[in-house]
Amino acid sequence: MKTKWFKHTLLTVLAVAVAFGSVSAASAASKLNGKIVINGSSALLPLTLQAANEFKKKNPKVKISASAAGSVTGPQSVRKGIADIGACDWDASLDVPGFKAFDGQVANKVAVIPFAAVVNKGVKATNLTTKQLQGIFSGKIKNWKEVGGDDAEIVVVNRAFGSGTRVNFQMKALDGTNFMSKGDNYKEVKSSGDMKTAIETTPNAIGYIDLVYVTDKMRALNINSYAPTEANIISGKYTVWAYGYYMTKGKPTGAVKAFIEYVQSKEFQNGSLKKLKFIPISAMKN
């Protein structure tokens, strides 16, 4: 009896000792390695993950953990010190509609994100001017026949306030005019994925989305007669695009700096980044 009891105690003590030992060993090891935490825009997440994988292969000692919520969480996490890099669809060091500038943060351009106004496949209209887009998204134009389509009511699908895609679409495609916020044929969705489903399944629907998400069940509209293609964006004819930024607290240093430089490098920009349907920043002249 006594020996058994003694064995149990001994085992427990040993287990506890081992557990503590391994914890302290792990924390000691992580101090030696560089560690990068990335949070923010879900539009940039595919790019970030791809870059992280490639970067880790070259620098096995650096640990990178990336996650995404909404664009604004990026600069917010950086301000709170939770993340080293905040991915954001707009330059968060400046004021944009609805969001104040984040002081003391540096915006590092990493990619060009094209956006497209998209409609359900059944919609006949193929081209809209900025004026027409403003009218539709503010609720003044209510029927497709007013803009060259069939006689059917327009269903407007919008992203919720705070979405980076929404901020960019409002600035670039609507010249800053306000969205409608009520109506029988108006609904809001919470992510790019939901936007995709809504446009695909709702007849007469119009919305907007990152070009990456456009499928063959929906149609990307020409805006002011120009299609959303890489060539039109680079030549400046299609204006609805935005830079994606990595926000950092002050100028980036150490592992963070190396990572951002890798993402900005020619090798990554012209390789994996292009494959993911983003456009290299070096392609833009302005």
Add this chain to the structure above:
Amino acid sequence: MLDVKASSGGGVAGELGRSLHTRSGRSFDRRTRLSFYNRTFKVICIASAIFVCLILFSILFLMGRTGMLTFNEVSVAEFFFSTEWVPENEQYGALVFISGTFVLTALTMLISVPISVLVAVFLAEMSPRWLRTLLRPVLDLLVGIPSVVYGFLGMTILIPVLRDITGTNIGDGLLAAAIVLTIMVLPTISRISDDAITAVPKKYRDASYALGASRFQTIVKVVLPAARSGIMYAGILGMARAIGETMAVVMVIGNTPQLASALFQPTAVLTSNIVMQIANVPFDSTWNYALYMMGFLLLLISLLMIVAIRMLQRKGAVS
């Protein structure tokens, strides 16, 4: 080593007694050890209980305190009685969401409770034994389906169907959400009501039949009233699930902050609005606090419901 031999022969009680008798006077003998184990176990149990309570109270405290910060910028009257929810213009009227939650829950209950009670009556009173043993596990399985599955099916199947039937343009709205929620809470309500009806003593039915009542009369006038508190308990449990449901609702309600004047007008409820916006709000903003306040309201509502369930249970136990 004496007690080892003894214990292998006798029972547990004998072992304890003997070991108490053969106290050897050493500092860590069997008795000290036992009392040490007992005391440690007690302390661990109490600590776990305290831990759970602490979590609950700190959640309540955090939600409440953060939520109350809303009222630094927004008046209480505006928050509860204004329908203007335009955070970008500093307007934080949550009436749309509060009333949306109540209307949606009422509508869900209106559809689901009658159907559930009928299902329960069928299960408990009418179905043959083999069907009953088949159906009960099926309903139990349905309870466990994740809500996001219901929401997804609602968005991809139910809404196009509703759109075709009614000829509306969107199809999102209170009715779509209520139907999805009904499908979700139906198994819960009918299973618990089923148990309540089965628990009604057979002598009640025998007495009713002896008086010449028909089967319908027996069920409506005797069995259902006797199982009333159990059925209400089931209803409240279903209601609590419907009120807190988020994922299924957010996919079919349309998420537009406007008071719904029709069943097919996109609108929003407390849960759907929180999940839509919480990822995109600045941390230290009135907007964020207002969302916390809405979460706090939800918490209070579900706490009230749990209290109601407790009271019903006690009442059921007394009568």
